[in-house]
Amino acid sequence: MGKKKETITIYDVAREAGVSMATVSRVVNGNPNVKPVTRKKVLETIRNMGYRPNAVARGLASKKTTTVGVVIPDISSAFFAELTRGIEDIANMYHYNIILCNSDLKKEKELRLIETLLEKQVDGLLFLGGEVTDEHRDIFAGSSVPIVLAATYDDEDESRPYVTIDQVQAAKDATSVLIEEGHDKIGLIGGPLTDPILGYPRYQGYKEALEEKGLPLREEWVRLGDYRYHSGLQSAKELLTGDEAPTALFVINDEMAVGAIHAAQDLGKKVPDDVSVIGFDNIPLADQVRPLLSTVAVPMYDIGAVAMRLLTKYMNDEPIQENQVLLEYRLELADSTLTKETQTG
Amino acid sequence: MGKKKETITIYDVAREAGVSMATVSRVVNGNPNVKPVTRKKVLETIRNMGYRPNAVARGLASKKTTTVGVVIPDISSAFFAELTRGIEDIANMYHYNIILCNSDLKKEKELRLIETLLEKQVDGLLFLGGEVTDEHRDIFAGSSVPIVLAATYDDEDESRPYVTIDQVQAAKDATSVLIEEGHDKIGLIGGPLTDPILGYPRYQGYKEALEEKGLPLREEWVRLGDYRYHSGLQSAKELLTGDEAPTALFVINDEMAVGAIHAAQDLGKKVPDDVSVIGFDNIPLADQVRPLLSTVAVPMYDIGAVAMRLLTKYMNDEPIQENQVLLEYRLELADSTLTKETQTG
DNA sequence: CTGTTAGCGCTTTCAT
DNA sequence: ATGAAAGCGCTAACAG
Numbered sequence: 214m215g216k217k218k219e220t221i222t223i224y225d226v227a228r229e230a231g232v233s234m235a236t237v238s239r240v241v242n243g244n245p246n247v248k249p250v251t252r253k254k255v256l257e258t259i260r261n262m263g264y265r266p267n268a269v270a271r272g273l274a275s276k277k278t279t280t281v282g283v284v285i286p287d288i289s290s291a292f293f294a295e296l297t298r299g300i301e302d303i304a305n306m307y308h309y310n311i312i313l314c315n316s317d318l319k320k321e322k323e324l325r326l327i328e329t330l331l332e333k334q335v336d337g338l339l340f341l342g343g344e345v346t347d348e349h350r351d352i353f354a355g356s357s358v359p360i361v362l363a364a365t366y367d368d369e370d371e372s373r374p375y376v377t378i379d380q381v382q383a384a385k386d387a388t389s390v391l392i393e394e395g396h397d398k399i400g401l402i403g404g405p406l407t408d409p410i411l412g413y414p415r416y417q418g419y420k421e422a423l424e425e426k427g428l429p430l431r432e433e434w435v436r437l438g439d440y441r442y443h444s445g446l447q448s449a450k451e452l453l454t455g456d457e458a459p460t461a462l463f464v465i466n467d468e469m470a471v472g473a474i475h476a477a478q479d480l481g482k483k484v485p486d487d488v489s490v491i492g493f494d495n496i497p498l499a500d501q502v503r504p505l506l507s508t509v510a511v512p513m514y515d516i517g518a519v520a521m522r523l524l525t526k527y528m529n530d531e532p533i534q535e536n537q538v539l540l541e542y543r544l545e546l547a548d549s550t551l552t553k554e555t556q557t558g
Numbered sequence: 559m560g561k562k563k564e565t566i567t568i569y570d571v572a573r574e575a576g577v578s579m580a581t582v583s584r585v586v587n588g589n590p591n592v593k594p595v596t597r598k599k600v601l602e603t604i605r606n607m608g609y610r611p612n613a614v615a616r617g618l619a620s621k622k623t624t625t626v627g628v629v630i631p632d633i634s635s636a637f638f639a640e641l642t643r644g645i646e647d648i649a650n651m652y653h654y655n656i657i658l659c660n661s662d663l664k665k666e667k668e669l670r671l672i673e674t675l676l677e678k679q680v681d682g683l684l685f686l687g688g689e690v691t692d693e694h695r696d697i698f699a700g701s702s703v704p705i706v707l708a709a710t711y712d713d714e715d716e717s718r719p720y721v722t723i724d725q726v727q728a729a730k731d732a733t734s735v736l737i738e739e740g741h742d743k744i745g746l747i748g749g750p751l752t753d754p755i756l757g758y759p760r761y762q763g764y765k766e767a768l769e770e771k772g773l774p775l776r777e778e779w780v781r782l783g784d785y786r787y788h789s790g791l792q793s794a795k796e797l798l799t800g801d802e803a804p805t806a807l808f809v810i811n812d813e814m815a816v817g818a819i820h821a822a823q824d825l826g827k828k829v830p831d832d833v834s835v836i837g838f839d840n841i842p843l844a845d846q847v848r849p850l851l852s853t854v855a856v857p858m859y860d861i862g863a864v865a866m867r868l869l870t871k872y873m874n875d876e877p878i879q880e881n882q883v884l885l886e887y888r889l890e891l892a893d894s895t896l897t898k899e900t901q902t903g
Numbered sequence: 904c905t906g907t908t909a910g911c912g913c914t915t916t917c918a919t
Numbered sequence: 920a921t922g923a924a925a926g927c928g929c930t931a932a933c934a935g
Contacts, residue, residue, distance in 0.1 A: 222928055233906045238930065246904060263700060268678040269617045270928030273911045278614060280657070280678070288633065289643040298634040301660050310674065312625070313658040315646050329655065333613040333625070355608060442846050471846055478848065501787050501816055501843065503823060567912055578922045583914060593920060615912030618927045 282330030291496040299517025359527030363520035374536040376520040384418025391461040400434035400459030445469025449476035461489040504548030627675030636841040644862025704872030708865035719881035721865040729763025745779035745804030790814025794821035806834040849893030
């Protein structure tokens with residue numbers, strides 16, 4: 214496949230065009246200090262010879278790779294796929310490429326990947342969605358490469374840049390929607406409370422909303438899932454069975470929320486008449502279910518885009534006004550709850 | 559962020575450990591020709607000094623980057639996200655990293671990205687989902703880097719490696735399910751017929767199935783969408799209105815198929831009692847809708863994984879038995895059609 | 904505007 | 920088992 218082309222270098226082009234390597238380099242890099250005639254001649258021989266610049270050599274000499282590393286939990290999750298799309302679009306806009314790595318939220322894998330990316334001399338690093346531990350901090354501190362967190366944050370390092378949303382407040386707002394709808398038996402389908410990024414804060418928001426309105430937080434109305442559809446389906450089946458069943462569910466991500474809707478329907482309950490459901494994230498699925506899912510619209514694409522943009526600023530030593538960004542979210546109230554209004558936080 | 563660490567090189571380690579650069583290099587690369595004592599000492603000073611190998615320098619010297627380029631239409635599509643996951647898992651297994659690029663199926667963007675990836679000296683390239691034109695072939699031919707196609711193929715270049723499924727046969731099988739269910743008014747929601755990768759072949763399969771059974775292909779039962787949910791919703795609304803409406807729909811991807819189910823339900827029709835729907839791809843959504851969607855299960859993850867594995871073989875000059883692979887698909891018959899059986903092709 | 908000359912940090916013969 | 924030395928292809932002063 215492809216001929217074993219003897220690599221043609223900048224030196225070959227220089228010789229052929231009758232100029233120096235430096236001049237060819239200048240032409241290739243768009244340096245204005247080249248006489249138009251010379252430029253033309255060089256460009257011509259470049260085309261004729263089929264010369265293609267070697268970015269690795271350039272990287273070694275210039276100490277810039279125009280490549281950034283992205284460590285993400287799982288690209289097959291709709292949430293992170295959308296986020297990654299935001300990252301890549303901005304990266305592309307600024308002429309960077311991204312090396313994409315799935316971490317599965319495994320700490321050891323995360324650390325290994327970060328190490329590899331640093332070895333590959335990425336100009337910057339985006340760390341998404343995982344918890345930042347001391348070991349992460351050690352490796353971050355040992356490098357001079359700018360690192361920005363996205364869809365997570367580091368509560369132990371006040372200076373670490375991040376882009377995310379206020380998880381607690383958003384969860385609180387979502388729960389409040391159900392309360393204001395008149396519900397006083399509100400269940401939760403959450404994530405592991407040991408998850409400091411999503412599971413715990415969203416639980417916390419639920420709790421705070423109930424406390425504020427003087428509603429009881431009953432253990433039997435709480436289930437902790439694994440963020441997947443079937444987990445939501447199963448959890449809701451349990452919650453909605455029995456006579457003291459909640460009449461509303463706050464489900465901390467859309468996939469589980471849609472599972473909850475289907476569970477209710479399987480049990481012969483109408484959504485939202487018999488049970489209201491509000492989700493979280495606003496992945497496309499929220500709009501591809503009947504009834505349409507009310508949810509917290511997280512600006513996934515923007516989180517990625519803003520984080521990448523912030524990273525470019527670090528990489529180019531641009532002035533930075535704000536390096537810890539809480540993006541706005543919206544309550545997207547559709548048909549799985551009753552009320553119709555929009556708030557923002 | 560991070561101290562401006564003066565880069566410590568293999569030379570520094572060598573000096574500090576009292577050995578030569580070559581020896582350090584051997585240790586770092588696991589070359590067995592190093593006395594255990596020496597190895598130990600070197601490893602120790604590496605740890606003490608916090609030495610991190612520079613993969614760019616290594617890449618320049620060795621002409622290997624252990625990085626592969628991946629050009630994909632859109633990472634935010636469930637289909638390609640899953641495929642990419644398969645790619646990355648295998649890449650990771652063989653110690654490669656991937657540079658991920660979204661092409662949006664725009665030819666110019668594809669060509670530009672491929673060019674950039676080759677400049678970055680990727681060891682191999684995976685080109686996904688797009689059409690291979692003469693310009694693609696030119697650039698492919700001008701490089702000695704192995705290139706494998708995934709979820710697409712090149713009908714003009716008989717030697718170009720690829721991994722995909724038999725689109726025509728699969729579409730034919732899906733349509734046949736509806737026919738065998740007793741339907742004779744079978745509509746199609748397809749993609750653009752100008753799309754040689756999905757739109758046309760899946761249409762072709764539909765057509766062949768009808769012809770084979772002597773059923774009429776009626777223009778008014780065909781709608782061409784854009785693969786998105788709303789397009790399926792809208793198309794189905796049009797198809798299912800009127801008295802000569804089809805009683806079954808073959809929808810060429812799941813997203814549109816779910817849209818079609820919802821359209822039917824919105825029109826007060828029951829699925830599958832009033833109208834059967836069969837989709838294509840078997841993305842997670844197919845399992846997150848009621849009724850559960852019958853569909854053609856495409857081994858998305860495997861297409862990516864097998865393509866990546868094939869690429870590693872090229873990159874390591876391993877013997878290759880089969881470089882053009884048609885993976886098997888299954889008919890996943892669930893609740894949006896009546897019959898219950900499984901075939902494979 | 905153009906050329907010369909050092910490296911960038913590592914791998915890789917070739918000796919020893 | 921280990922070292923010396925020549926590049927890999929390019930950028931970046933520094934001259935002129």
